[in-house]
Amino acid sequence: MTPATTTELDVLGALLAFDFIGFAQKSAALDPADARYGQAVGCAFGLAARRRFPRGAHPEEVRAYVARFLGSLEAGAEDFDAAVLEALIFAGLDGDGGQGPGLTDPERTMQARLVLTLRWVRELELGPEEQRELLAQAGRRVAV
Template identity: 70%
Template structure:
């Protein structure tokens, strides 16, 4: 596992464990300029979103889901463009992390995927063991 992959998965693991001090420390250790930045979080997000929508989702379902997520945030919903989140969910469902070779803003993308992954893990009721399995599967996908 590359250094950035393990750091990202440790970051996501801290978030899922509600270890906000660890999350802040691990977040500061990431380098958005790294060419692999965001890949591991993207892999974990894709796995989680496909588990949440195992049969896929229509654009209307994706839009409704994003509206529900944004409506449930106590603070920070204004930081996320609903159309951008809808695109991330749709791309996650298709397994496409960089559609048509387009490079998404890495920092905004990782932040959005972290928020969405946390929500998906909670909805799927993944306990600590299942969370570790999710992170291990993401590490494997990034390594392949």
Template identity: 70%
Template sequence: MTGIVSKELEVLGALLAFDFIGFAQKSAALDPADPHYGRAVGAAFGLAARRRFPRGATSREISEYVADVLGSLDAGAEDFDPAFLEHLVADGLHGGAEPDGEHLDPETTIQARLVLTLRLVRELGLDPGQQRELLAEAALRVAA
């Protein structure tokens, strides 16, 4: 599992650094068939969500947040079901690395978490050092 964790966190790290060429190259190396696919990104997403909403959030706050995120996307908002994103945010706030209930395919789940994590990290104002700390903490959580 260590290989998939480091690869996923490299993908997320490239995205956070706005290294879109590296992001595309590293993303291509991920295997959606791996049973641990998405866990590391899920862990980083959950950490960022709990930092953004340290006291949790009501369903309405989550819904408003997702609407704001989708409204801010230049393109691609139509790729994401708002109810699914709300579910991911709620699961992330409760420490869930695996979404409960209905699942979309692993690719959609990881893409949604990548988009949301990028947004959360930007809102939190995490500098590159703090971003590396977030990724390291996510790696530790997945390894535990």
């Protein structure tokens, strides 16, 4: 794994562990100008999306999920565009580790991927060992 991949997965790991100080510290080391920025988190996001929607998803299902997701946020829903979240989920389901259609802001894309991955890990009730395996699997896929 590259240092950038390791750092991204460390950021996601800290978030999943609710280590918000570690999350903030590790996030500061990320460089949105790096050509590989978001790749490792994108891979973990795609893996989590395929676990959350194991048989794929129809547009109506994703639209309803996004509406429930946004409605459940106590604060910050205004930071996310529903259509972009839908496109992001479909890109993850399709195995697109890059930017899906309409996803032109790498920092917003990263933020959305992090929040949705956290949400799916909680919904799927993945314990610490399963979380480590998800991160390791993402690291292996990015390294290929």
